[in-house]
Amino acid sequence: MHAVLIEPFTVPFMRRALAELLLLALLGGVVSVFVLVRRLGFVADTTTHTVFPGVVIGHLSAGAAGVLPGALVAAAVTAVLLTLLTRSGLVTDDTALAVLLAGMFGLGVVLVSRRPSFTSDLTAFLFGRLLAVTTAQLWQTAAVAAVVLGVLGLLRKELWLRAFDPVTSAAMGYRAWLLDLLLNVSVALVVVAAAQSVGTILVIALLVVPAAAGRLLSSRPLVITLTGVAAAALAGYGGLAVSYRASVTYGIPLASGATVVLVLIGLYVLALLWSSLSSRLEGVRGGA
Amino acid sequence: MAEPALLVDRATVAYGGTAVLRDVSVEVCDGQTVALVGPNGAGKSTLIRAVLGLVPVAAGAVTVLGRSPAAARRDVAYVPQADTLDPRFPISAAQVVLMGRYRRAGWLRRPGRADRAAAAEALAAVGLADRARARFGTLSGGQRQRVLLARAIAQQPRLLLLDEPFNGVDSVSQDALLVAIGALRRRGTAAVISTHDLRLAHLACDHACLLNGRVYGVGPVARVLTPDLLHAAYTGRAA
Numbered sequence: 001m002h003a004v005l006i007e008p009f010t011v012p013f014m015r016r017a018l019a020e021l022l023l024l025a026l027l028g029g030v031v032s033v034f035v036l037v038r039r040l041g042f043v044a045d046t047t048t049h050t051v052f053p054g055v056v057i058g059h060l061s062a063g064a065a066g067v068l069p070g071a072l073v074a075a076a077v078t079a080v081l082l083t084l085l086t087r088s089g090l091v092t093d094d095t096a097l098a099v100l101l102a103g104m105f106g107l108g109v110v111l112v113s114r115r116p117s118f119t120s121d122l123t124a125f126l127f128g129r130l131l132a133v134t135t136a137q138l139w140q141t142a143a144v145a146a147v148v149l150g151v152l153g154l155l156r157k158e159l160w161l162r163a164f165d166p167v168t169s170a171a172m173g174y175r176a177w178l179l180d181l182l183l184n185v186s187v188a189l190v191v192v193a194a195a196q197s198v199g200t201i202l203v204i205a206l207l208v209v210p211a212a213a214g215r216l217l218s219s220r221p222l223v224i225t226l227t228g229v230a231a232a233a234l235a236g237y238g239g240l241a242v243s244y245r246a247s248v249t250y251g252i253p254l255a256s257g258a259t260v261v262l263v264l265i266g267l268y269v270l271a272l273l274w275s276s277l278s279s280r281l282e283g284v285r286g287g288a
Numbered sequence: 289m290a291e292p293a294l295l296v297d298r299a300t301v302a303y304g305g306t307a308v309l310r311d312v313s314v315e316v317c318d319g320q321t322v323a324l325v326g327p328n329g330a331g332k333s334t335l336i337r338a339v340l341g342l343v344p345v346a347a348g349a350v351t352v353l354g355r356s357p358a359a360a361r362r363d364v365a366y367v368p369q370a371d372t373l374d375p376r377f378p379i380s381a382a383q384v385v386l387m388g389r390y391r392r393a394g395w396l397r398r399p400g401r402a403d404r405a406a407a408a409e410a411l412a413a414v415g416l417a418d419r420a421r422a423r424f425g426t427l428s429g430g431q432r433q434r435v436l437l438a439r440a441i442a443q444q445p446r447l448l449l450l451d452e453p454f455n456g457v458d459s460v461s462q463d464a465l466l467v468a469i470g471a472l473r474r475r476g477t478a479a480v481i482s483t484h485d486l487r488l489a490h491l492a493c494d495h496a497c498l499l500n501g502r503v504y505g506v507g508p509v510a511r512v513l514t515p516d517l518l519h520a521a522y523t524g525r526a527a
Contacts, residue, residue, distance in 0.1 A: 048415070094524075157398070160379075160387075161390060164373065165368060168368060168387075171340040171366040172390065218377075221378055
């Protein structure tokens with residue numbers, strides 16, 4: 001047990017990976033609750049694909065140091081575009097999102113394909129390098145987490161009302177575009193924070209699954225949030241431990257980021273089973 | 289005499305170039321309850337949205353408490369149809385009612401003890417004090433409608449706008465809604481209630497405005513909801 005759960009984290013790069021995942025768990029756990037109640041799953045997925053070309057352009061122009069600025073610019077552009085597109089009503093939301101997603105993703109791939117190290121670069125941009133997380137990256141993630149959690153914490157009642165009853169929210173004088181923009185920026189910032197470690201694609205799991213699992217177990221916002229954060233943290237810890245043990249002891253190389261995502265999905269399935277079991281038990285009791 | 293709570297003066301409201309409401313005039317004074325009666329698509333919801341400042345008025349004027357609709361929002365409460373809200377949303381009845389206090393609490397601040405007390409009192413006023421902790425979506429349609437009215441009561445508005453509050457509502461909840469609306473009227477709150485249920489329009493309101501793209505009649509309920517005027521409004525012919 002010790003060999004699986006404790007020993008992997010005596011290695012510095014594993015400790016940094018764990019710290020990064022715990023920060024992302026906190027961030028993703030909280031943001032996913034808003035993604036859930038606003039039904040922004042597809043919007044979040046679009047953002048994961050649009051930040052990708054920003055990462056590529058940043059890397060092409062300034063190397064590793066350019067990744068964060070590139071991702072930030074792409075995230076800001078995406079958040080503004082999404083807010084404008086979904087408000088204009090010119091095209092249906094789904095169409096606008098699909099066009100944006102495919103267009104930006106294609107742009108990213110075209111840009112990467114011009115490099116000789118095409119395949120390995122693409123892998124790194126899409127799936128991150130979790131075990132290569134630096135202390136500087138940890139600080140970046142912590143800074144993003146502080147900003148996003150601060151904004152969402154301060155505006156949670158306004159965002160909650162907007163999600164539950166948009167017409168009354170507007171009737172009370174809350175500006176829908178401002179609340180939407182802040183939430184879209186928050187989602188985009190999570191993608192930015194996770195771009196180098198988990199990658200721009202797998203981060204969708206962190207933006208959707210934690211709260212979805214929490215919602216299966218409770219209908220109280222605080223419990224959903226805490227359960228979501230706990231599930232994501234547990235997945236980060238468990239996924240890292242399993243992938244480390246598999247590669248070091250058994251020589252089976254498991255991609256650590258993807259293993260974390262699979263553990264998170266596993267926890268979601270457990271929550272799903274638990275919720276269907278308990279509702280069935282309730283049905284039996286109610287019917288008796 | 290004091291200015292009316294709501295003054296709609298020859299207002300025209302258009303959606304995407306087509307006029308939904310043309311030349312509408314209606315006045316609502318403090319303590320008056322006006323039924324907005326008309327068939328589906330008559331523009332009842334549009335008129336309510338214009339009063340909330342959510343759709344622009346193309347011609348004429350809408351004045352709320354002597355101000356523009358946007359400037360009067362703090363004193364206006366809106367009650368949507370309960371079935372337009374997601375029943376799976378993770379929120380309790382008490383939390384829904386507390387939303388009525390958000391503007392008073394202000395941006396960034398949490399509602400305080402006084403807000404919670406006002407919310408509890410409002411929930412009691414619609415007869416649902418014992419369901420405070422129940423999830424909104426687990427309540428019956430009528431109970432959900434009462435929770436939404438409680439939220440509006442917690443806002444302590446001077447003008448209350450209700451969009452089809454009696455639709456699909458059981459008789460117990462209808463009575464509870466009527467009692468709560470009556471209590472508000474005695475406190476001097478002005479109210480506009482859109483409905484196509486004539487019996488409830490008679491029970492809940494003292495005045496009526498018969499609408500179908502334009503006004504077919506406005507005044508005391510008994511003088512407006514007559515067979516002739518109703519027939520004209522529902523068939524859309526000139527009266």
